[in-house]
Amino acid sequence: MSGPMHCYRHPKRETRVSCATCGRPICTECMNQTSVGIKCPDDARVPRGARAGAMKTSQVVKTLLTGVAISILGSAVAFAIYQVPFRLILSALAGYLAGRLIHRAGGRNGGSLAMATAGVSVALAFSPFLLPQLLAGNFQIFLILPALIAVGFAIYQAR
Numbered sequence: 001m002s003g004p005m006h007c008y009r010h011p012k013r014e015t016r017v018s019c020a021t022c023g024r025p026i027c028t029e030c031m032n033q034t035s036v037g038i039k040c041p042d043d044a045r046v047p048r049g050a051r052a053g054a055m056k057t058s059q060v061v062k063t064l065l066t067g068v069a070i071s072i073l074g075s076a077v078a079f080a081i082y083q084v085p086f087r088l089i090l091s092a093l094a095g096y097l098a099g100r101l102i103h104r105a106g107g108r109n110g111g112s113l114a115m116a117t118a119g120v121s122v123a124l125a126f127s128p129f130l131l132p133q134l135l136a137g138n139f140q141i142f143l144i145l146p147a148l149i150a151v152g153f154a155i156y157q158a159r
Ligand SMILES: [Zn+2]
Pocket: 019, 020, 021, 022, 023, 024, 039, 040, 041, 042, 043
């Protein structure tokens, strides 16, 4: 490549250096010297190794898809839970399994995204049965407790 490029963060500055990861031109002020070459500030900030709580894009996507699946399929489980007498044990088990699935989908990294997805998806799974009751002013502990237990177990397992 010939001719000057312009820093992507400072369009008026000419440069001949580009980021080793994304290839965008960067000026001397913006470049970061790393063990694998010169990088732009965005790529230099990315952690080098897999770190707890750090997910790859594919793992983030899998985590979110698993969350969607749990919130949809989980409503059948939640429905069943409200039909049986052992609902607290079953909701703990359901929350546990949901949390494990999300933890696995995220490459077992855990972190806040996995925990949030687990909690929200399990809460959504329960909401078709819980929300109408709550809106009707029915705040019975027997209705609310299974959902709380399931959400708690899911978050704990996904962390
Ligand atoms: Zn870059």
